[in-house]
Amino acid sequence: MVQSSVLGFPRMGKLRDLKKATESYWGGKISREELLAEGKRLRLEHWKIQKAAGVTQIPSNDFAFYDQVLAQSQLFGVIPERYSKYNLDPIDEYFAMGRGLQKDGVDVPALEMVKWFDSNYHYVKPALQDNQVFKLDANPKPVVEFNEAKEAGIITRPVLLGPVSYLALGKADRGQTVDPIDKLSDLLPVYVDLLAQLKAAGAEDVQIDEPVLVFDLPAKVKAAFKPAYEKLGSLGAKAPRLTVATYFGDIVHNIDVLPALHNVHSIHVDLVRNPEQLDTVVAALGPNQVLSAGVVDGRNIWKTNYKAAIEKVEAAIQKLGKDRVIVATSSSLLHVPHTLASEKKLDPEVADWFSFAVEKVSEVVVIAKAVTEGPTAVAAELEANAKSVQSRATSKRTNDPDVKARQAAVTPEMHNRLSPFETRIQKQTDHIKLPLFPTTTIGSFPQTGEIRKQRNLFTKGEITAEQYDQFIKDEIKMVVEEQEKLGLDVLVHGEPERNDMVQYFGERLTGYTFTEKAWVQSYGSRCVRPPIIYGDISRPAPMTVKESQYAVSISSKPMKGMLTGPITCLRWSFPRDDIHQSQQAQQLALALRDEVIDLEKAGVSVIQVDEPALREGLPLRKGSERDAYIKWAVDAFKLSTAGVTDATQVHSHFCYSEFQDFFYAIEALDADVLSIENSKSDAKLLEVFKAKDYPRHIGPGVYDIHSPRIPSEQEMKERIEQMLVHLDPKKLWINPDCGLKTRGWEETRASLSNLVSAAKFFRERY
Ligand code: GLN
Numbered sequence: 230m231v232q233s234s235v236l237g238f239p240r241m242g243k244l245r246d247l248k249k250a251t252e253s254y255w256g257g258k259i260s261r262e263e264l265l266a267e268g269k270r271l272r273l274e275h276w277k278i279q280k281a282a283g284v285t286q287i288p289s290n291d292f293a294f295y296d297q298v299l300a301q302s303q304l305f306g307v308i309p310e311r312y313s314k315y316n317l318d319p320i321d322e323y324f325a326m327g328r329g330l331q332k333d334g335v336d337v338p339a340l341e342m343v344k345w346f347d348s349n350y351h352y353v354k355p356a357l358q359d360n361q362v363f364k365l366d367a368n369p370k371p372v373v374e375f376n377e378a379k380e381a382g383i384i385t386r387p388v389l390l391g392p393v394s395y396l397a398l399g400k401a402d403r404g405q406t407v408d409p410i411d412k413l414s415d416l417l418p419v420y421v422d423l424l425a426q427l428k429a430a431g432a433e434d435v436q437i438d439e440p441v442l443v444f445d446l447p448a449k450v451k452a453a454f455k456p457a458y459e460k461l462g463s464l465g466a467k468a469p470r471l472t473v474a475t476y477f478g479d480i481v482h483n484i485d486v487l488p489a490l491h492n493v494h495s496i497h498v499d500l501v502r503n504p505e506q507l508d509t510v511v512a513a514l515g516p517n518q519v520l521s522a523g524v525v526d527g528r529n530i531w532k533t534n535y536k537a538a539i540e541k542v543e544a545a546i547q548k549l550g551k552d553r554v555i556v557a558t559s560s561s562l563l564h565v566p567h568t569l570a571s572e573k574k575l576d577p578e579v580a581d582w583f584s585f586a587v588e589k590v591s592e593v594v595v596i597a598k599a600v601t602e603g604p605t606a607v608a609a610e611l612e613a614n615a616k617s618v619q620s621r622a623t624s625k626r627t628n629d630p631d632v633k634a635r636q637a638a639v640t641p642e643m644h645n646r647l648s649p650f651e652t653r654i655q656k657q658t659d660h661i662k663l664p665l666f667p668t669t670t671i672g673s674f675p676q677t678g679e680i681r682k683q684r685n686l687f688t689k690g691e692i693t694a695e696q697y698d699q700f701i702k703d704e705i706k707m708v709v710e711e712q713e714k715l716g717l718d719v720l721v722h723g724e725p726e727r728n729d730m731v732q733y734f735g736e737r738l739t740g741y742t743f744t745e746k747a748w749v750q751s752y753g754s755r756c757v758r759p760p761i762i763y764g765d766i767s768r769p770a771p772m773t774v775k776e777s778q779y780a781v782s783i784s785s786k787p788m789k790g791m792l793t794g795p796i797t798c799l800r801w802s803f804p805r806d807d808i809h810q811s812q813q814a815q816q817l818a819l820a821l822r823d824e825v826i827d828l829e830k831a832g833v834s835v836i837q838v839d840e841p842a843l844r845e846g847l848p849l850r851k852g853s854e855r856d857a858y859i860k861w862a863v864d865a866f867k868l869s870t871a872g873v874t875d876a877t878q879v880h881s882h883f884c885y886s887e888f889q890d891f892f893y894a895i896e897a898l899d900a901d902v903l904s905i906e907n908s909k910s911d912a913k914l915l916e917v918f919k920a921k922d923y924p925r926h927i928g929p930g931v932y933d934i935h936s937p938r939i940p941s942e943q944e945m946k947e948r949i950e951q952m953l954v955h956l957d958p959k960k961l962w963i964n965p966d967c968g969l970k971t972r973g974w975e976e977t978r979a980s981l982s983n984l985v986s987a988a989k990f991f992r993e994r995y
């Protein structure tokens with residue numbers, strides 16, 4: 230029988246149960262025992278779902294209260310002394326590393342957290358010491374959880390992050406200089422011990438994730454696979470069989486590593502993202518090695534096309550035989566919501582195209598059955614699936630000929646402004662009349678409890694559209710008056726009408742749908758609920774013009790309109806998988822282009838198109854895919870902004886500042902002004918702009934908006950002084966790092982007042 234496997238299951242539970250329990254524990258509302266019990270309940274529930282569906286390889290140790298990489302650091306004793314010295318209860322020490330702790334005389338910041346590959350999940354980076362000692366926990370979590378499942382009659386396949394990936398994804402702790410990969414030989418005995426304990430507990434198989442194999446690897450990291458798997462793969466009867474799993478990319482460029490893995494039982498590859506790697510990987514397998522074929526998408530919410538998936542698996546079976554192929558999810562299902570069954574308001578036609586974690590578990594089983602017993606064994610499922618696939622492909626809801634026609638008519642000229650920057654900036658300066666060191670904000674002002682309350686009342690139908698509109702108008706008026714009092718130069722309307730910077734636009738575009746409970750873990754207890762793009766995108770009516778126009782009408786100061794850019798709308802949604810993302814970006818760009826032109830007509834002289842997600846969409850490896858992404862992403866931004874006259878000033882905003890290898894993309898946007906998060910990383914960023922002789926205007930953030938702390942005028946002056954070492958005073962804007970929506974009014978007023986004073990100080994000096 231062809232085996233079926235799931236690489237990991239989402240741990241939040243059906244109704245974000247884990248989030249609720251964890252936050253209640255942090256807030257002192259439930260006890261440690263209650264939290265641990267809730268974790269146990271969720272694990273059991275998730276195993277049972279997979280068992281009932283008939284999955285043969287069910288994962289364990291995929292659960293974590295905060296992050297699975299952090300859990301592994303604790304398991305191995307990779308705990309910096311600043312946390313261990315307090316002798317906290319293990320779970321509190323773990324949370325202290327994940328999110329910092331300031332309580333009862335303990336005061337430690339969190340460890341660094343970064344994006345997990347190109348997903349929206351974030352992991353806590355292992356922080357190693359120069360003299361790191363690895364020590365397996367006395368009561369290892371993977372063994373505990375394996376036993377837990379076993380008690381319930383379910384034999385699972387524990388998941389570990391492999392030694393090479395664990396080290397390569399880590400870093401030297403602050404003040405340390407160790408290159409983590411140099412610690413490999415010290416770390417391996419811990420794995421050997423752990424694998425032996427798992428085997429003794431009854432685990433026949435263990436999944437070892439080595440996702441770094443999809444990266445371009447430094448020679449040293451690449452060379453580490455051989456010693457690592459010569460050791461782990463040759464433990465024989467003392468250890469379980471190993472499946473080395475890779476995902477989110479292909480391993481063709483690292484295929485010469487495979488011989489070093491010939492001792493392991495099976496190799497898992499992502500055939501959703503990179504189906505073309507199949508032949509190369511199959512050819513590189515050892516004579517008895519098994520292929521785990523990831524054909525059910527762990528990263529997106531679309532129903533699997535059974536016919537296409539079965540063809541992929543059959544192609545592998547043809548070469549390897551049924552005993553040497555496992556049907557699997559492409560990656561862990563951590564990145565998709567729990568179950569479609571929770572969605573009560575979706576249009577049934579569209580809902581029929583979706584599949585979340587619970588549904589994907591069944592898909593893996595159906596495919597395995599189809600290739601084991603033949604299609605007649607699952608005839609009903611295949612037929613229903615073919616119908617659904619057909620409906621999606623031909624539905625009027627997905628295909629809009631007008632959108633396609635508009636895309637076909639896009640010309641290269643539409644991506645370019647009328648004149649070069651030097652000409653534009655002259656006209657803009659005359660038109661907008663800006664002083665030296667102009668001050669502005671990024672768009673949002675505090676989203677107060679009152680705003681959320683009114684929005685809720687409106688959504689529930691308890692106040693009328695007129696009442697809600699009036700409330701928003703009053704908010705805008707107040708925000709504009711506050712800015713005038715503060716003496717800011719380019720004003721904003723404050724974005725009070727926006728629930729979220731992507732959802733707000735999605736709700737006003739065709740081709741988008743929204744869920745009620747489809748949450749996905751982003752980090753720790755934080756979850757996001759990405760909208761879903763299912764069809765061709767167009768803008769039936771203006772989306773932001775009413776609010777911006779009103780703001781223009783009540784002030785004589787220049788007004789800035791804010792829009793979320795095409796790439797950010799795309800990246801922070803579940804995209805379609807039936808047309809290329811570049812096509813979806815272009816559709817979004819055309820919709821936004823209309824909005825930009827309408828804003829200009831409404832008297833908005835400065836238009837900012839936010840692209841905080843531009844960089845995170847960058848493909849993981851250098852090369853043609855990355856170059857292609859930059860080309861279409863930049864084109865989408867330009868297409869959305871280039872429809873205005875020279876005198877209208879286009880801004881863009883980025884909440885990060887790692888521009889070193891990305892600078893040419895930023896430059897290619899041709900935005901008149903960039904505002905960039907900078908207060909935590911000053912000089913590096915500024916040096917890049919200086920070195921490249923960046924010709925246009927920039928506003929590096931002068932203060933961090935993530936903290937309620939009020940920066941003094943002096944502090945901001947010092948930052949500006951530092952900027953002036955690198956940047957031309959004529960090109961410098963003064964603004965905060967990002968929007969102010971999470972801040973309170975009091976600190977916002979005080980901080981902005983200091984910001985304006987600091988700008989005035991330099992204005993007099995130059
Ligand atoms: N204009 C948005 C705001 O001010 C930008 C948010 C962001 O960059 N994340 O909130």
Ligand code: ZN
Nearest residue numbers: 883884967968
């Ligand atoms: Zn931002």
